[in-house]
Amino acid sequence: MTNVTALAPRKSMTQPERKLLQVLAQELPNLPAGPTVMACLLQLVASWMGSPSPLGFEAFAKSWVQQGNVKGGAAETLLRDVLGITPPPKGAA
Secondary structure (H helix, E strand, O other): OOOOOOOOOOOOOOHHHHHHHHHHHHHHHHOOOHHHHHHHHHHHHHHHHHOOOOOOHHHHHHHHHHOOOOOOHHHHHHHHHHHOOOOOOOOOO
16 A cells, blocks of 8 residues: 655746736836835745645735735835735724
8 A cells, every 4th residue: 555645736827927027027126115025026926836725826926915924015005006906995904
């Protein structure tokens, strides 16, 4: 009898997701909060790759940002804009 272990879910980005990261890598250094956003994107990709979650990159990214993993108000605003996430209502905790 052999032991069977489940493989980790295979992670792959769609072509538009890869293109978005390529464009961001070119454009973000020119923006005021660009370097901070680039660091957040690197953390995001590493978190997604290391997560056992079956979510695709876009869904994981939106969830990651909404859970408050972005440090810095300007970086969070820019990432929310890029991902199409509406800002939280004023006064929300």
